[in-house]
Amino acid sequence: xxxxxxxxxxxxxxxxxxxxxxxxxxxxxxxxxxxxxxxxxxxxxxxxxxxxxxxxxxxxxxxxxxxxxxxxxxxxxxxxxxxxxxxxxxxxxxxxxxxxxxxxxxxxxxxxxxxxxxxxxxxxxxxxxxxxxxxxxxxxxxxxxxxxxxxxxxxxxxxxxxxxxxxxxxxxxxxxxxxxxxxxxxxxxxxxxxxxxxxxxxxxxxxxxxxxxxxxxxxxxxxxxxxxxxxxxxxxxxxxxxxxxxxxxxxxxxxxxxxxxxxxxxxxxxxxxxxxxxxxxxxxxxxxxxxxxxxxxxxxxxxxxxxxxxxxxxxxxxxx
Amino acid sequence: xxxxxxxxxxxxxxxxxxxxxxxxxxxxxxxxxxxxxxxxxxxxxxxxxxxxxxxxxxxxxxxxxxxxxxxxxxxxxxxxxxxxxxxxxxxxxxxxxxxxxxxxxxxxxxxxxxxxxxxxxxxxxxxxxxxxxxxxxxxxxxxxxxxxxxxxxxxxxxxxxxxxxxxxxxxxxxxxxxxxxxxxxxxxxxxxxxxxxxxxxx
Numbered sequence: 001x002x003x004x005x006x007x008x009x010x011x012x013x014x015x016x017x018x019x020x021x022x023x024x025x026x027x028x029x030x031x032x033x034x035x036x037x038x039x040x041x042x043x044x045x046x047x048x049x050x051x052x053x054x055x056x057x058x059x060x061x062x063x064x065x066x067x068x069x070x071x072x073x074x075x076x077x078x079x080x081x082x083x084x085x086x087x088x089x090x091x092x093x094x095x096x097x098x099x100x101x102x103x104x105x106x107x108x109x110x111x112x113x114x115x116x117x118x119x120x121x122x123x124x125x126x127x128x129x130x131x132x133x134x135x136x137x138x139x140x141x142x143x144x145x146x147x148x149x150x151x152x153x154x155x156x157x158x159x160x161x162x163x164x165x166x167x168x169x170x171x172x173x174x175x176x177x178x179x180x181x182x183x184x185x186x187x188x189x190x191x192x193x194x195x196x197x198x199x200x201x202x203x204x205x206x207x208x209x210x211x212x213x214x215x216x217x218x219x220x221x222x223x224x225x226x227x228x229x230x231x232x233x234x235x236x237x238x239x240x241x242x243x244x245x246x247x248x249x250x251x252x253x254x255x256x257x258x259x260x261x262x263x264x265x266x267x268x269x270x271x272x273x274x275x276x277x278x279x280x281x282x283x284x285x286x287x288x289x290x291x292x293x294x295x296x297x298x299x300x301x302x303x304x305x306x307x308x309x310x311x312x313x314x315x316x317x318x319x320x
Numbered sequence: 321x322x323x324x325x326x327x328x329x330x331x332x333x334x335x336x337x338x339x340x341x342x343x344x345x346x347x348x349x350x351x352x353x354x355x356x357x358x359x360x361x362x363x364x365x366x367x368x369x370x371x372x373x374x375x376x377x378x379x380x381x382x383x384x385x386x387x388x389x390x391x392x393x394x395x396x397x398x399x400x401x402x403x404x405x406x407x408x409x410x411x412x413x414x415x416x417x418x419x420x421x422x423x424x425x426x427x428x429x430x431x432x433x434x435x436x437x438x439x440x441x442x443x444x445x446x447x448x449x450x451x452x453x454x455x456x457x458x459x460x461x462x463x464x465x466x467x468x469x470x471x472x473x474x475x476x477x478x479x480x481x482x483x484x485x486x487x488x489x490x491x492x493x494x495x496x497x498x499x500x501x502x503x504x505x506x507x508x509x510x511x512x513x514x515x516x517x518x519x520x521x522x
Binding site for chain 1: 426428429430431432433434435436438451452454455457458459514
């Protein structure tokens with residue numbers, strides 16, 4: 001194999017597959033790719049999809065597409081200009097794809113590999129171990145926006161709603177609310193230092209720092225949120241709190257288990273540890289008639305709905 | 321960093337007759353109804369919201385996230401939702417079947433799904449649209465609906481569809497431009513020949 005071919009081969013195999021697997025790489029390589037030819041985006045996607053599938057990586061094709069698209073400067077493969085699908089890639093691009101793909105082989109979530117992800121139309125930086133916003137949470141934001149639209153007086157249109165988010169993570173919920181409610185302001189709290197930093201960074205990138213106050217806070221600590229009270233009362237409390245049952249934690253996919261902060265997921269024995277505190281806090285900091293939003297989606301049987309424990313005048317809305 | 325929310329008890333009262341933050345035309349089911357709404361009618365509400373608010377209202381000057389700046393141009397997805405265009409016939413959510421379905425099977429925090437390609441089918445006509453333009457499910461769903469709207473319009477209205485008419489307009493204008501350019505070229509050619517002739521005469 002000439003030098004070019006050898007370099008291509010090295011760039012196309014994942015790590016840990018040297019030595020004895022050389023035969024594998026060769027035999028599955030030849031049918032898929034032109035011999036010593038120049039490779040284009042489509043071919044790369046096919047190649048890495050096959051590699052991921054062989055190694056049992058979930059969402060093999062989607063992962064491969066996102067990585068290749070990202071290296072070519074697009075968010076999704078479908079959104080790339082079609083002529084780029086068949087244009088030969090540069091060695092540098094191949095190298096980038098190789099590096100990113102090898103991280104995928106380590107089960108790193110795509111969002112962490114790319115270092116960014118989108119939420120409600122905003123592009124946010126992503127960094128382990130800060131919790132990656134889930135697509136279902138975009139729905140939660142829609143509900144909040146609807147709620148605000150329906151009760152303008154209660155929300156105080158002068159300064160927009162004042163919103164408290166508990167567990168802001170990357171800042172996804174807070175920042176998308178701020179960007180779609182130009183008069184709103186947010187107090188965003190999180191107990192993780194990395195989350196505080198990431199929310200700050202994302203707020204800065206989106207130039208929303210002037211309307212958000214980001215506070216390190218563990219709401220489960222007795223009296224910890226008392227110092228938030230002078231800033232209230234708030235119109236809304238929003239949260240996507242940890243709610244996974246503790247005993248389910250070890251069954252989580254490696255992507256989640258090995259890379260995301262377990263504290264952002266583990267809700268304790270009943271999955272309610274943090275939720276209970278949020279409800280208690282909401283009682284004190286929320287305006288009398290304010291709704292509160294908790295985003296809780298369970299896959300297993302529900303073991304008691306937080307809404308049942310809610311003492312306020314209005315029922316807590318617990319979707320899912 | 322941040323703002324100063326002020327001291328307790330000093331929150332300003334909302335002005336009387338203050339405008340709602342979103343389009344006043346949106347129907348507003350009561351909260352209780354929302355809670356008991358079925359998934360499909362909820363999506364219907366979302367779809368109606370999306371249609372009424374194709375341009376996100378209130379997106380201030382901070383709308384441009386830094387990361388999206390150097391991206392490659394988006395492909396030829398039809399420019400749906402142009403402002404000066406007559407309204408496309410609306411889609412009825414009950415006639416749509418969506419393949420990216422949320423809430424089925426384990427979801428939420430316990431999983432991390434990145435494949436948010438939306439496959440949307442219009443049952444009466446059988447038209448299927450696949451949209452993976454963005455990394456956001458919500459955006460893809462909205463875009464899929466816009467694209468489907470246009471396709472359904474063409475399907476049922478053929479030559480009378482808005483898309484077809486726009487294409488015809490564009491084609492007409494293009495032909496017109498070509499014709500004028502050709503005319504100008506011929507005029508110039510003629511003038512040149514005349515000049516040559518007059519030179520030879522002298």
